[in-house]
Every structure is written in C-alpha cells, then in structure tokens.
Amino acid sequence: MPDAAILRPGERPMADRGGGARTIPLVTPACGSTQLLNGITIFAPGAAIGEHFHDCEESVMVLEGDAVAVLGGVEHRLQPGDTTWIPAGMPHYFRNASAEAEMRIFWTYASVRATRTMVATGETRPVAAEHAADKLIRR
Numbered sequence: 156m157p158d159a160a161i162l163r164p165g166e167r168p169m170a171d172r173g174g175g176a177r178t179i180p181l182v183t184p185a186c187g188s189t190q191l192l193n194g195i196t197i198f199a200p201g202a203a204i205g206e207h208f209h210d211c212e213e214s215v216m217v218l219e220g221d222a223v224a225v226l227g228g229v230e231h232r233l234q235p236g237d238t239t240w241i242p243a244g245m246p247h248y249f250r251n252a253s254a255e256a257e258m259r260i261f262w263t264y265a266s267v268r269a270t271r272t273m274v275a276t277g278e279t280r281p282v283a284a285e286h287a288a289d290k291l292i293r294r
Contacts (some may be wrong), residue, residue, distance in 0.1 A: 157187030164195055170286050175202030175251075180286040184267050192282060193263040196249075200257065203250030206274040209282070211266040213241045215249065220258030223250045246274050 162181045170178045180194040195218065196204075206225070215224070215238065222233040226247045233239075241247050251258035264282060272279040 160186040162186065172196070172204065172285060174204070175199030176204055178285060180283075182263075183283065183286065188267055190267065191263060191265060192267055192269055193261065194286075196260050196262060198249070198251035198258040198260075200254050201251055202258075204248055206246050206248045207271045208244050208246045208274065209241070209264065209272075210270045211243050211264055213239075213265070213269075214263045215239045215241070216261045218259040218261050220256055221252040222258050222260065223252045224248075225250075 160182075164179050164181065167179050167181065170180065172178055176196055176198050178194055178196045180192070182188045182191060182193045198204075198220070217233045217235050217237050219235055222237075224231045224233055224239055224247065226239065226241060227245050231239075232252070249258075249260060267283070269282040270279050271282050271285075
C-alpha cells in the first residue's frame with residue numbers, strides 16, 4: 156500500500172500553460188495516485204483555456220474569482236464554491252470573467268491517464284504532459 160501524502164499548493168511547483176494560465180499539479184502518480192489527478196489552475200484577468208474535451212469525467216470547483224464555464228456550448232456564471240461535473244467527451248472551457256482579479260479552480264480527473272483534445276485543432280495530449288518537469292517553475 157502506498158503512503159498517504161499531504162500536498163501544500165504553496166510549496167508545489169507550478170506549470171506555466173501560456174495565455175495567462177498557470178497550474179499547480181497536486182495528486183498525480185508522483186505521489187502514488189493510480190486512479191485520479193487533481194490540481195489548481197490560476198487564470199490571470201480575462202484569461203481562458205481553449206475549448207477542449209477529455210476521455211474521462213472531470214469535476215471543477217471555483218475556489219476564487221468570477222468564473223465563466225462554457226459546457227457543451229452553454230455559458231454559466233460561477234462563483235466560489237460552485238462545482239461542475241463534466242462527462243467524458245463534452246466540449247468545455249473556463250474563463251476568468253474579471254478584468255482585474257485572478258480566478259482559481261480546483262480540478263479532478265477520473266483517470267491518471269486523462270487526455271485533453273483541443274476542439275480547434277483536434278490535437279490530443281495527456282493532461283499530465285502539461286505538468287512535465289520541463290514545464291514546471293520552482294517557486
């Protein structure tokens with residue numbers, strides 16, 4: 156049985172995803188997870204990640220800020236504490252509706268091998284590739 160882990164976001168490396176988004180990977184295979192991935196993504200004012208879908212379920216909770224979630228083409232305003240469940244294959248994206256403050260979300264994927272397919276290009280990559288060592292920024 157693997158050891159349990161305490162993961163403190165302020166002590167974890169951060170990945171710059173470009174376009175004003177940075178991600179702090181938390182639960183990953185590196186800490187012993189075999190079933191799920193989770194972490195925090197921070198959006199600069201006005202930032203968004205392009206429309207995409209995954210090969211597994213995803214849940215996202217707004218931790219801070221003024222968020223917009225576009226799920227299957229339907230736009231939803233979200234506040235801190237609001238939580239989404241997104242089925243596998245549903246196109247979606249999140250954006251920061253504020254022009255002044257950051258937005259933070261906590262995400263969970265139902266698979267350590269989760270993939271992201273960008274709708275605009277059809278490109279598919281493992282979600283974990285965004286957290287590769289060469290993309291991490293030590294703080």
